[in-house]
Amino acid sequence: SYELTQPPSVSVSPGQTASITCSGDKLGDKYGCWYQQKPGQSPVLVIYQGNKRPSGIPERFSASNSGNTAILTISGTQAMDEADYYCQAWDAHAVVFGGGTKLTVL
């Protein structure tokens, strides 16, 4: 079965750039999504189609996707961005999620 691998945790200082990676076989061909989940809340879509932001998602969220790796980038990270982030792709008819990355802003 298809697997997506994320680092368990990433730390960033306020105002700096955070990068969260997601690795999977030929992930660059899959145009996946990224979700943000804060404690006690449902996930929120922050990136789709590899690098597009839904309405209401700040411009500081961006993503790239090439080869076997997708990267979520948060520029000028704010305290409110502290959350778990999940990458997601479709493999045939299945939905596959990465293991999640806890972003700490300190």
Next chain:
Amino acid sequence: QVTLKESGPALVKPTQTLTLTCTFSGFSLSTSAMRVTWIRQPPGKALEWLARIDWDDDRFYSTSLKTRLTISKDTSKNQVVLTMTNMDPADTATYYCARDYGSGITRYIDYWGQGTLVTVSS
């Protein structure tokens, strides 16, 4: 405005069957490229996809759980029902239903319900 809401028991006993209902509004599951998907999240753990039902009534299941899952829809009521048999304490999780929309590269899970915590315990 798109909303989804999960309902079902908060507590089930081991070996029992869990039935969850997702009631949604703001879209129709008879519209092309529309789907409703179920995802769960054990406490402190990652998201796990369970099952999906499509606008054309196609149904798809997680390979690891397919023998235990059944998904169905009632388009007239805007509801999707998921049943999971032979519940085990390892199935304790928050269960989410969500809308999966689009096709090809333009596809996303854009609206999620609030989730419902199901605890499996005797």
